[in-house]
Amino acid sequence: MKKVDIINLLPYQNPFLFVDGIDEISEEKIKGHYTFKSDETFYKGHFKDNPITPGVILTECMAQIGLVCLGIFLMRNELDDSTNPQIALTSHQMDFYLPVLPNEKVTVISEKEVFRFNKLKCNVKMINEKEQLVARGKISGMIHIPA
Amino acid sequence: MTKEELIPKLKNIIAPYVQDEEAFKNLNEDTDFVKDLKINSANLVDIILDIEDEFDIRLENEDMEQMLDVKSAMEIINSKLES
Numbered sequence: 066m067k068k069v070d071i072i073n074l075l076p077y078q079n080p081f082l083f084v085d086g087i088d089e090i091s092e093e094k095i096k097g098h099y100t101f102k103s104d105e106t107f108y109k110g111h112f113k114d115n116p117i118t119p120g121v122i123l124t125e126c127m128a129q130i131g132l133v134c135l136g137i138f139l140m141r142n143e144l145d146d147s148t149n150p151q152i153a154l155t156s157h158q159m160d161f162y163l164p165v166l167p168n169e170k171v172t173v174i175s176e177k178e179v180f181r182f183n184k185l186k187c188n189v190k191m192i193n194e195k196e197q198l199v200a201r202g203k204i205s206g207m208i209h210i211p212a
Numbered sequence: 213m214t215k216e217e218l219i220p221k222l223k224n225i226i227a228p229y230v231q232d233e234e235a236f237k238n239l240n241e242d243t244d245f246v247k248d249l250k251i252n253s254a255n256l257v258d259i260i261l262d263i264e265d266e267f268d269i270r271l272e273n274e275d276m277e278q279m280l281d282v283k284s285a286m287e288i289i290n291s292k293l294e295s
Contacts, residue, residue: 155254182276184257207254 066141071134076149080106083126088172090138096174097130103167118165120200123191128154128204131175131189136208139180143210151209155184159202163193170194175204183207213293215241218286225262229255241283248281267293 068087075084089096101118108116133152137144144150165171175189186205193199223239230236231250235243245251251259260271260279269292271279279285 153254155252179261182257182260182273184254205254207257 066138071137074137074144074150075129075133076152077129081125083122083129084134087130087134090135092139092177094174094176095131095135095138096172097134098170098172099126099130100170101165101167105167108167116167118167118169120159120161123161123165123171123200124157124159124202124204126171127159127173127175127189127191127200127202128157128206130173131187132185132204132206133208135175135177135187136180136185136206139177139185140208140210148210151211153207155205155207157202157204159200159204161200163197163199165193165199171199178203183209213286213290215286218289219282221266222263222282222285225259225266226251229259239282241286242281244281245285246280263289269293 068090071087072084075082083099084097085099087095087097107119107122111117111119136152137150140150171191171193173189173191175187178186178188184205184207186203189204190201191199219239226249227236229251232248235248243249245256245259260276263269263285264271267289269289271288271292275288279288
């Protein structure tokens with residue numbers, strides 16, 4: 066499975082797709098990136114006249130790369146072009162260290178902790194272009210391929 | 213393992229994931245994990261993994277599908293322990 070195929074299988078689109086590319090992927094680990102555009106819809110409101118990427122959006126970006134892309138890769142043998150993976154976020158615990166501003170590129174690195182019975186749990190971190198830690202935590206979700 | 217031995221062990225495993233405390237207090241063989249205890253599907257997986265650790269057994273997809281209530285969980289655990 067090619068990295069671009071994984072992104073094409075993602076069930077998101079603008080303005081809620083937060084994956085630009087996948088840099089590395091294996092059964093155990095994924096690394097991917099996204100650049101927050103200056104015209105993302107949420108900057109208008111978060112905060113007034115002071116655009117900063119919301120923590121929930123950083124978490125979403127980490128989940129899309131760290132959990133959903135990895136989950137699609139792990140289930141690649143059960144997927145084809147016509148299947149749409151059904152996914153659900155089930156829990157997350159996240160600590161934030163630095164803000165992310167418009168036009169910043171972030172890299173997400175996620176390591177699989179457990180993947181059984183369709184539940185994927187990962188240790189996920191986000192770093193900025195200076196390789197500084199932005200956020201770190203655990204995210205879990207369920208992935209299901211409809212028959 | 214007898215019912216009397218198993219139920220307290222199961223209660224310990226299930227406790228962190230329960231949403232309906234009242235149903236948990238009255239837990240018995242017929243208690244359904246999803247319908248009565250309001251446990252979500254992700255936490256059901258956690259319970260399965262915790263059961264594996266506690267009893268040192270390996271559960272498969274078909275076990276998971278059958279493990280809907282306390283009674284079926286006890287039956288599956290006992291059948292794995294005997295095999």
